[in-house]
Amino acid sequence: MAERTFVEEVKKLRLGEGETFQGEGILAVTKALLQSGVAYVGGYQGAPISHLMDVLHDAQHILEELGVHFENNASEAAAAAMLAASVNYPLRGAVAWKSTVGTNVASDALANLASGGVTGGALIIVGEDYGDGSSIMQERTHAFAMKSQIWLLDPRPNLPSIVKAVEKGFELSEASHTPVMLELRIRACHVHGRFQTQANRSPSFTIDDALANPVRDTSRIVLPPASFQHEHEKVNTRWPAAVNFIKEHGLNETFPGDHADIGLILQGGLYNTVIRGLERLGLADTFGNSRIPLHVLNVTYPLVNDELEAFCSDKRAVLMIEEGQPDYLEQALASILRRADIDTRLHGKDVLPKAGEYNGQVMLKGLRGFLAAVAPTLLPQPEALPTPDEQAPTLPPRPPGFCTGCPERPIFTAMKLVERELGPRHVSCDIGCHLFSILPPFNIGNTTMGYGLGASAASAFHGSKGGRAISVMGDGGFWHNGLTNGVANAVYNGDDDVLLIVDNFYSAATGGQDLPSSRAENPIRRTNIPIEQAVKGVGVKWIRVIDHTYDVQRMKATLTEALTTREKGPKVIIAQSECMLNLQRREKPKVRQALKEGKRTVRQRFGVDSDTCTGDHSCIRISGCPSLSIRPNPDPLREHPVAHVDNTCVGCGLCGEAAHAAVLCPSFYRADVISHPNRWDRLLHRWRQGIIQRLQAWREKRLAPLPPSAHLSGETHA
């Protein structure tokens, strides 16, 4: 069950002709797919695409009514391969993933798909995770489009444009027998806006129709001689067809301006930032009416030579605004202008940065640079920039980390304790929440090579005679490809290292989607397939399952055993505990309900005794829990802040276990708070307290009586 439920939002997918949709970009894409008569959809989750997968999952009933098949593909490669259904049949299909990581994984299938070409419209929606807030390597999907000749749409980031891109994308795909990519930047996926809807359409040709009349055409299969033919088809037939379609349907947009001797050429996705930049220079209004002509490339591949030549021919200079590197578009434009013998001056990455996101500030500076070079009279007086004379205050870095009560944290606490005893190891990390181990306070991990590749990335160390390397893999990565690439490969190659599989019941980092090994019953998917059996099935002999990761001592002992045992072959530890975000989301409402009904409930949370805490913060360095914080020391004689557990504590027990395992200090306590105690609770409590209080009174009378001291009576200071 995903982190966010879209049950409410899904209702918007039913909007009919001429109604107004208000909501998130990615939901608008889903609606556009249904309006386009899509026959099948699939993909793999990952920000910013996760919400699309979650929406589709929650929209199962609507999809069923329309006769649309929805698949949670095992990986992006699997999703891309699914588009094979559009090769022989006039089926419209769409898949989605995070790019470029997902496109990397999918590229084998994509290249095959693009080579043979498609009959039905094939649309690939890629969430371009680039720039601020991105969690992956900074690359461009553009390169994949170019190498496989897949057309790339980069629409203006408003809902009507995005919806239109989906609809036209299918048509373009069909007109040119080529798969089409729709690139959405991360903010465009999450943008809240509105558009006028149309009625949903059932696919005119369904997957049932296809299976009832199988079509076979060897000329579409990538095998010689067809594969050689495909290459010629691509450049001689499909490409011109695409260019014609783009021109005919006006997919790219040209906006006039009174300073007609210069112009801007830009990727559609950057349109809003460019307009804001011009607006701040006094060269456009809020509605996008610009005084400098704009040519907006809503299709960034292929480029339409005629359109570009026409735009540039009457201009002294143009600026190509292209985010990311290499500067494919700028190079292409230079070549177009050169061949057409048009001597318009071309600016681009000479005034704009070569790398990095083009945010508002960067864009403004780039536009200024361009104007300064070609039309300085248009520039307003430079704004008085804030004087940078003062020193910027020091701010605390806030790297992402494990959530409060995360079951993965104790695994790394144990690893850190083992490291102290057995020395540091090479740790090969994977993709997933567990990758936060590389950040403070754990600082564990050497490399990460891709989703499900944690174990594979340690392959070179198989041959070592020395200490064992440790690799980490999540359940998401395991089912994505880790079972074969990691585990089976390790068995086959006689690996002697340690593989730690973190099984938190979900694909947690992408938003808590279900997996084959999820424990929850999912109405439309089959779950509860144990990782342990899969690992056994590929021949691992040494397997340890820890079904409660919070037991740091056990975790530590198991890791130590795995690192020191004489047994050969891969050592697989499966550490299982449910993702705390999901657990809390499920359990919290139940507890709230029970409290409301006056039922006896026990809430557990942890605390730190400020009078025994000495302010060393060892506990924080081996845990890093957000609820474990610090506060000023109430003891007037001490200086360093004391540890402190705030009320967001979910009582996972790690801090206590860690205090035990690392022999830290006696300051941690677990408080069991009993609400609506029953009669027996109250009786027992009264009896116990009766005796204990008497003993306490007797004792403290015998000790030297003291005036109450602030720190000993626990009054804390702000």
Added chain:
Amino acid sequence: MPDVTTAKRPITLAIMAMGGQGGGVLSDWIVHLAESNGYLAQATSVPGVAQRTGATIYYLELFPEAEAERAGQAPVLALMPSPGDVDIVLAAEFMEAGRALERGLVTPDRTTVIASSHRVYGITEKSAMGNGILDPEPVREQLRQHAQHFIEFDMEATAHRQGSVISAVLFGALAGSHTLPFPREAFENAIRDGGIGVSASLRAFDESYQQAQDAEPHSAPSDTTSVNEATPPKAELAELVALKAEIDSRFPEPVRPVVHEGVLRLIHYQDIPYAREYLELLQLRMAGIQAHLDHSVLRELARHLALWMSYEDTIRVADLKIRCDRLARVRNEVKAEPDQIVYTAEYMHPRVEEICDTLPTGLGRWVMRTGWVRRPLARMTQRGRRISPQRLRGFLLLLTVASLRRWRRKTLRYCDERQRIIAWLAAVDRALAISPEVALEVIKAQGLVKGYGDTHRRGLASFTTVMEAFERFGEAPDAAARLHQLRDAALADEKGETLQRSVGEWKPETSMAADDSRIAVKQI
């Protein structure tokens, strides 16, 4: 051609929050508020991995629908905040307002900053071995300078008072700041339409709305640690009165509060004679210090001596866990209602070392030396224990340990600590003869010794290294600075690597690994 001079510009808002602070909810409220009141709203965010505890920015632009209709065109709204282009910055934590400042989003011509003054410490602030808390004052200072309006109050406290969340308080403050063209009721309706936690959110909204209107930025954090003003002892505590009089007559005024606190602590720790001993040890050094007329040296000595003399042993811990006021403090800490019952489980891990420390000196040393006794004991104490002082068994166990305090002076730990204290005081005397600055460093080195188990062992090793350094170059002209540097180095990392590097050419004689018998788990 566009009339670019009189064109209406959108209202721009940036919400600076951390994952889990409800920035998304706040953003949804603002969108709903705008859309229900004749505005077009565009909101974006970059959740990604930032949703887990990292810093996140939500960005919104609002534009009057009527204006768009008049133009017959939809406005083009930006998807990210730019320096000089932000009207309102909402910060759910104080240093996050600083982050807006750092990004240049706060400009005097237009930006209203609405920030909660509370702090959520970053991981580097929390995990420092000493005090790693960053100073918020420079941020406050610059916000005051750069923001057009600056509204600041403790929103966490307001949220807590009303049983709500900080997003509701920020929303209330936004309404109270009158920076958006919507009436108060419109804001409240947005909360109602949201449908989750409505009544608590409305309460928080209401209080915050008021606070925002009369919130003046803090001058400085008003409540600093209030050093316990020596409460007049009750009449019957004749001995305490006498001690107090003694302190007043013998110690200079600025030092008295600390000495008094030290005396109280040691009575609490052991007994009145022990406190007298403390005073005597201090007085012995008064002459040397007074010669320098430097109260900070004496004050620090009084502080550190009291701390060392009240070292944390099992007796002390057991005692603190069974004090009358303890349970009340825990109940307050976990926010228990009067009708709820609270039991605690104390996580304790007495190892063979701690047990021996509590034995009479000779016996303790013998056990530590004698493998066939120590090893089985070590095995028995390998796992930690959870003890509940609210249950009879746990209480009696702790009571028994706490009662050992009458024999504390005979224990192995006392003997060890006493030797160390004497040696340290001797070093202090020697340092006093050199200069007050060097003496201050020798005194402050005591602060390195803290914690329990391995932490204590590590601290002691660092302390020993600094003391050794003092013996080596204490008379050098830059000795104080170098000692200070070593003390900082000792707090830089856990493994003591920085300290090892800092000592340079000479290696300290006592390394941590030398004390093999005290390593909890042996290398396999």
